Amino acid sequence: MIQDLKGAVQIIGNSLREILRISLSEDELKKYLDQAQFSQPSSGNIVWNWAKPENGIYMVVKGKVRWLDANQNLVATAGEGMIFGESTLFNQENFQSYTVRASINLLLCYLPEKLVRELIYKYPNLQESIHTQAIFKDLLILYRQKISVGQNFTPIQKIYAALSLFKE
Secondary structure, eight states, rough: OOSOOHHHHHHHHHHHHHHHOOOHHHHHHHHTTTTOOEOOOOOTTTTEETTSSEEEEEEEEESSEEEEEETOOOEEOOOOTOOOOGGGGOOTOOOOEEEEEOOOOEEEEEEEEHHHHHHHSSSSSSHHHHHHHHHHHHHHHHHHHHHOOOOOOOOOHHHHHHHHOOOO
């Protein structure tokens, strides 16, 4: 299915290093990727839904995805190396729901929960990095819901709106 496995391995390795703060040798990464699942969903298809999540992490290897909030409003577009679905690893928390749609020429790598837990066992700091990513996404969704996409806010107004999320 993957025509350029070496390119995919490099992208996934970079993402693990930059986003999740772990470094794996190429051989170690290939060993873990043997347990991963790759897919190439068609543009416009829902590839992940909070209502029916698979526990684990998805990584964009090629192409882009669009994160949509519960009202199907665009929250963000994510490209190569970005992850989603990590909030499923923290069931005790009440994260905002979202949906992810495929864009053109998408290649995804799914790391099942069992594999992620194995990596966390080997690299204990990984859990904090994954949790931080889940929190950032949650804040982004809350921010986008607070500020309507169509409104023209000044940068100061956007900062104020973002900070207002922290009021009790």
